[in-house]
Amino acid sequence: MHVPDGFLDAPTSVATGVVAAAAVGVALRRARTELDDRTAPMAGLVAAFVFAAQMINFPVGAGTSGHLMGGALAAVLVGPWTGLLCVSVVLVVQALFMADGGITALGTNVVLIGVVTALVGYVVFRALQAVLPHRLGTVAPTAAVAAFVSVPVAAAVFSLLFAIGGTAPVDAGKVLTAMLGWHVLIGIGEAVVTGLVVGAVVAVRPDLVRGARPLVAARELEIRTVAA
Amino acid sequence: MGAAHGHRLHHHGHSAVHRAPAHLKILVLVGFVLLVVATPREWYAVFAAYAAVVVGTVLVARVPLGWVLRRMVVEVPFLVFAALVPFVAEGPRTEVLGLTVSEPGLVAAWGLAVKGTIGVMASLTLAATTEPTDVLVGLRRLRMPPLLVEIMSFMLRYLDVVTADLGRTLTAMRSRGCEPRSPRHWPVLARSLGALFIRSYERGERVHLAMLSRGYTGTLPTTTGGHEHR
Amino acid sequence: MSAPVLDVRGLAYAYPDGHQALFGVDLHVHRGERVALLGPNGAGKTTLVLHLNGILTAGAGSVAVSGLPVEKKHIQEVRRRVGIVFQDPDDQLFMGTVRQDVAFGPANLGVRGAELDRRVMAALEQVGMAEHVDRPPHHLSFGQRRRVAVATVLAMEPEVLVLDEPSSNLDPTSRRELADILRALDVTVLMVTHDLPYALELCPRAVVLSGGTVVADGSTYDVLTDDALMRAHRLELPFGFDPRTLGPGVGTGQGTAPRRTPDTGGSVASPGTHTNPGDLT
Amino acid sequence: MSAPVLDVRGLAYAYPDGHQALFGVDLHVHRGERVALLGPNGAGKTTLVLHLNGILTAGAGSVAVSGLPVEKKHIQEVRRRVGIVFQDPDDQLFMGTVRQDVAFGPANLGVRGAELDRRVMAALEQVGMAEHVDRPPHHLSFGQRRRVAVATVLAMEPEVLVLDEPSSNLDPTSRRELADILRALDVTVLMVTHDLPYALELCPRAVVLSGGTVVADGSTYDVLTDDALMRAHRLELPFGFDPRTLGPGVGTGQGTAPRRTPDTGGSVASPGTHTNPGDLT
Ligand SMILES: Nc1ncnc2c1ncn2[C@@H]1O[C@H](COP(=O)(O)OP(=O)(O)OP(=O)(O)O)[C@@H](O)[C@H]1O
Ligand SMILES: Nc1ncnc2c1ncn2[C@@H]1O[C@H](COP(=O)(O)OP(=O)(O)OP(=O)(O)O)[C@@H](O)[C@H]1O
Ligand SMILES: [Mg+2]
Ligand SMILES: [Mg+2]
Numbered sequence A: 001m002h003v004p005d006g007f008l009d010a011p012t013s014v015a016t017g018v019v020a021a022a023a024v025g026v027a028l029r030r031a032r033t034e035l036d037d038r039t040a041p042m043a044g045l046v047a048a049f050v051f052a053a054q055m056i057n058f059p060v061g062a063g064t065s066g067h068l069m070g071g072a073l074a075a076v077l078v079g080p081w082t083g084l085l086c087v088s089v090v091l092v093v094q095a096l097f098m099a100d101g102g103i104t105a106l107g108t109n110v111v112l113i114g115v116v117t118a119l120v121g122y123v124v125f126r127a128l129q130a131v132l133p134h135r136l137g138t139v140a141p142t143a144a145v146a147a148f149v150s151v152p153v154a155a156a157v158f159s160l161l162f163a164i165g166g167t168a169p170v171d172a173g174k175v176l177t178a179m180l181g182w183h184v185l186i187g188i189g190e191a192v193v194t195g196l197v198v199g200a201v202v203a204v205r206p207d208l209v210r211g212a213r214p215l216v217a218a219r220e221l222e223i224r225t226v227a228a
Numbered sequence B: 001m002g003a004a005h006g007h008r009l010h011h012h013g014h015s016a017v018h019r020a021p022a023h024l025k026i027l028v029l030v031g032f033v034l035l036v037v038a039t040p041r042e043w044y045a046v047f048a049a050y051a052a053v054v055v056g057t058v059l060v061a062r063v064p065l066g067w068v069l070r071r072m073v074v075e076v077p078f079l080v081f082a083a084l085v086p087f088v089a090e091g092p093r094t095e096v097l098g099l100t101v102s103e104p105g106l107v108a109a110w111g112l113a114v115k116g117t118i119g120v121m122a123s124l125t126l127a128a129t130t131e132p133t134d135v136l137v138g139l140r141r142l143r144m145p146p147l148l149v150e151i152m153s154f155m156l157r158y159l160d161v162v163t164a165d166l167g168r169t170l171t172a173m174r175s176r177g178c179e180p181r182s183p184r185h186w187p188v189l190a191r192s193l194g195a196l197f198i199r200s201y202e203r204g205e206r207v208h209l210a211m212l213s214r215g216y217t218g219t220l221p222t223t224t225g226g227h228e229h230r
Numbered sequence C, D: 001m002s003a004p005v006l007d008v009r010g011l012a013y014a015y016p017d018g019h020q021a022l023f024g025v026d027l028h029v030h031r032g033e034r035v036a037l038l039g040p041n042g043a044g045k046t047t048l049v050l051h052l053n054g055i056l057t058a059g060a061g062s063v064a065v066s067g068l069p070v071e072k073k074h075i076q077e078v079r080r081r082v083g084i085v086f087q088d089p090d091d092q093l094f095m096g097t098v099r100q101d102v103a104f105g106p107a108n109l110g111v112r113g114a115e116l117d118r119r120v121m122a123a124l125e126q127v128g129m130a131e132h133v134d135r136p137p138h139h140l141s142f143g144q145r146r147r148v149a150v151a152t153v154l155a156m157e158p159e160v161l162v163l164d165e166p167s168s169n170l171d172p173t174s175r176r177e178l179a180d181i182l183r184a185l186d187v188t189v190l191m192v193t194h195d196l197p198y199a200l201e202l203c204p205r206a207v208v209l210s211g212g213t214v215v216a217d218g219s220t221y222d223v224l225t226d227d228a229l230m231r232a233h234r235l236e237l238p239f240g241f242d243p244r245t246l247g248p249g250v251g252t253g254q255g256t257a258p259r260r261t262p263d264t265g266g267s268v269a270s271p272g273t274h275t276n277p278g279d280l281t
Helices: A010-034 A039-055 A071-078 A080-098 A106-131 A136-165 A172-204 A210-215 B022-038 B044-060 B065-088 B103-129 B132-141 B146-175 B183-213 C045-051 C072-081 C098-108 C113-126 C142-154 C172-184 C196-202 C220-224 C227-232 D045-051 D072-081 D098-108 D113-126 D142-154 D172-184 D196-202 D220-224 D227-232
Strands: A057-060 A064-067 B093-096 B099-102 C006-014 C020-029 C034-038 C060-065 C082-085 C160-164 C188-192 C205-210 C213-219 D006-014 D020-029 D034-038 D060-065 D082-085 D160-164 D188-192 D205-210 D213-219
Touching (some): A039 A080, A071 A106, A071 A136, A106 A136, A136 A210, A172 B183, B065 B099, B093 B103, B099 B103, C020 C060, C045 C160, C082 C142, C113 C142, C142 C172, D142 D160, D213 D227
Parallel strands (some): C034 C188, D082 D160
Antiparallel strands (some): A057 A064, B093 B099, C006 C020, D006 D020, D006 D060, D205 D213
């Protein structure tokens, strides 16, 4: 899904760049409310996991490959704004270091893999939470569904961008069907990984899952005197 | 366990390219790639010149060319896509090696492949000659928002922690009679994925706290001597 | 008498997963004392230690270092004064080389240049790791890592040294050398250990923590010879070791020369803690 | 005489970073023996241990377990027979709960259902961790993690138990209980330790590794009372402990009843090892 240099024309790249910059700007301001000095490391770990997850490539049709995105996972764990920042950081590192995703396409990639998956994932997650019973047990499956939905949506947006500013003369309809087909499959993988990770974290450290925090009750401390 | 051990893409060296300040290298890289992308794809000779610039830089940095080429596999899926374009693209057809392909598709494929390849090589050159910690310093200099730099530095640290923990986990599994490579054991691997996440997080948290308890305030101190020549 | 260097009152703490580890701990350590913190696995020793420089934050009760409450406001100063050697050296070592790791703490305190080098090498020489100065810490043996971990804290020259099982995984000679170092330094020492002869050798005073509360506090000799107390808290003397045959003169932490720190020998710190042998129930 | 259970010949090994840790080690351990592996920090003990079930692969020389060379072909069988308790419990525990972690090994051996449950609970009861069965291992105290690590290996019921500093970070009672467990089991034991009284109590035979070679191999009592050998390899008896006052009858690993494993008492492994005082040659 990473868009390389020269894949979209200049106007589209610039436009997505502006959107990405605006989104990251808002996220930077909003993230202050999500972060304290203990959760900054958490954001780093989420970024590392997203990074690792994106390294796992599934071979999908026609010799190309797709990979997990992690936007929804990040949004559930650290909140949508910090989640967007995590994914953006991953994309910067990948562009500068791994040559995965073009430097001039960074804006496009932030929009596709960061903004779309994190926000769509989070909206779906909250919407489901609103209708489901408020229990810790529902957090992981809800996150999995959110992750599943976020991936094909991102693929659709990709196809849209390609139709507007693609440099290769390929029929946009073909691209859309192919992308959606693959990414429904990738979405299943995404859902499994997201569900497993969120489930494990909720089980032992619910305080680390932002999306579960309203469900964690404060505990009373017990004081013991000795010789009892 | 720190972020400073280099990484798979780094090629240790002391050339002028290695020593150049990171923020300059990043600026040059971004400018260069912009230039490449803006160049019309029919200017074949100019692309040859770009390629020469990149290869020249790699040679000056004394990074073996083969070393860089081997790391260019990340680009393969994309090249495959480019190779398919002439077959699925619209427009007038021509014959190449007995195959009927789209003519604009062919030009598009060339453009995609050459721009992508030069971009990938340029990025790899930066990666090969710059330590991650220096990139962080460079990005800070370039006014990247401090919060992003902070998340990035934690991410680089955690990549080490997660890799190390994964390695330990695999060793532990092997010595208790599990061969993680066989698909039979994938369900177990999947189940330990969540545990790996928390374990890495908590280990990283403890390391972070250990840093704090030795007076860390958010920026690594520059220590003298020794660490230049490892 | 001056304010205690370490002053812990009514400290209670529960881990984020809800597991409560401390249930109201009182501990007062005065300048220059060497105190052993004993107790069974899971007693809460490490949890207590991590409160002493604000790594964990008290759920209830308070912690103060030389009169400074351990709070956000004073945290830098507290961490300058209290050096902690963690139980797991892997938590403590994170830089690319041993040199960088040992330099990390003093550099954060503003030490630079030749003085920094001197401190680094001095600390490494004390623990016998000077020759490994340019190796990556994660390529050392476990015992070597433990020694480097001790050096990282020694290099900061703290006023209070808190060591969580410093002797575990050390070879016997390094163990004794560490005891010599601690005896030679003019610092306050709180040492968690399961090695009772080591505690007796080095620390005149011992505190027993069990189930998250202090169950005894007195001279190490008295604690180790109190059979009922020992049995009740999974403490027992190792094979072939009996402090009674060594006489009550030992355990003053002065090797062979008997001496008693006046304000600690046999004193009992807080009401409700252990007083006379056998009354623990 | 049957083939040795552990048969190490001329084993040399260098770590990937070029650091050579073993320089030709010979070690033969027979069925039912309990052998202590002593030596200073960085001697190569852990490196040797990691060869015994093929986690590291010999650079030169050979390792065989009950006659099976440790090679790819036999690796599954070797790992079924040799259980290793790592020096760092964090290297050993990786699942989400204590139960899953202890069950992991036996489940890989094909144990299922009620028998699996029985083994898990039996192993956890042996180390006194049964009540923590549903907690995540990384939320336990260090000593508790160590005990679970021991349980993970006990549950596999291996023929050969290799323990790398099993007693470190254990409270004194757990330490003694572990000794009791090891004595009660009908297995061959190789135990790395820095706790010399513990070695004497549990293992009739001791091997000293130093600088990557075996420098002594004989009865534990003889090794511990050989002052020149001990001094030369950073071994020294801890404060207040003297095997001589206990008499040469100890150190047979049978608590008080003296017994000598006939084929090991005083034997010396290889030429070029330590000679002189205390008849270790
Ligand atoms: N991160 C954690 N999360 C939850 N519970 C924990 C955590 N760390 C420790 N505990 C629990 O808190 C209690 C006290 O643990 P602590 O590590 O303080 O014990 P300790 O006295 O240091 O033991 P040891 O001698 O084994 O090191 C134990 O019951 C332990 O299981
Ligand atoms: N991963 C590694 N990479 C490089 N060198 C290593 C590595 N692990 C250990 N070494 C080196 O190999 C030598 C032997 O190490 P080993 O861990 O076997 O010692 P040990 O006898 O177990 O020591 P300890 O008593 O401290 O556990 C040491 O000099 C150590 O520095
Ligand atoms: Mg502890
Ligand atoms: Mg070792």
